[in-house]
Amino acid sequence: MSAKQKTRIRTTGLAIFGKELIRRCGSHCELCKAQGVKLVVHEVPPSPGTPDPEHCIMVCEDCQRQLLSPKRIEASHWRCLAASMWSDIPAVKVTSLLMLQQLEETEPWAAELLEQAWLAPEEARWLSDAGHL
Template identity: 40%
Template sequence: MSIVKELQSRSGGVCELCGGSDGLTDFEVAPSDGSSETSVCICSTCRAQIENPDSMDENHFNCLNDSMWSEIPAVKVLTFRLLSLLNRQDLMDMMYLEEIERAWAESGIGSKSSVVHKDSNGVVLQAGDTVVIIKDLEVKGAGFTAKRGTAVRNISLVHDDAEHIEGRVNGTKIFILTKFLKKS
């Protein structure tokens, strides 16, 4: 049986990421040995977005909320990598990966950028940290002011920009300049 047929049989004839059925093909999760164990059945929409990460549609990949619970290691590894690309640390933290699966997943994530995020005191910030806002900040487009002393928990780092982090204030996801934050 060919790998494509084997994967389609395993997936029930749908994409193992989003459940779509258009243009199903196999996708090897590197490093791959070319078997169905290291491959995933994906649709043409998922493939196009994976191959062009700059044009990824985060809304399409809301499906990763479901695929992250797959029993198939290759699906979990690919989901972990996509969540990493989308900066979805909240979902990555909820995923359960065996040690060998986590090593496989992290081996395929490109080297972390050399961008270092520092707060107003020069303390290095990491994804998942809690920070405190040190100045009242008007949030443009949201219609509220983030007050001084507000704690922002479980922050995400903006990979290409050392001056910004991403976090939730009053339930709204916003970008905040690191010069207005201190690590708590």
């Protein structure tokens, strides 16, 4: 199978379980809770190889843009992480903590939140795998 075909299958898979994700997130951004905005599927690294809803979160375009280009992070947008870092959904939790790790160097409030973070062993492993990409 060519790389292009693989990409196509992968994208289709993401579209199918997008519905499942929309149910889970209740139509708001799973990070900043924005509602009534366009939501996109964000795959949390490291990629599991096959599309997996457990490895994806629904986010608004504002969050996704900043997740994808760390240079464009606006710290004030990410105060929402204080709530999302306690999510029952591991992918949301891991993404929140990854973002806090990026913010902590310049934002004291982010460092404080990270100190309070609690992770199950498999979430801690995921976080460390994602952080070393």
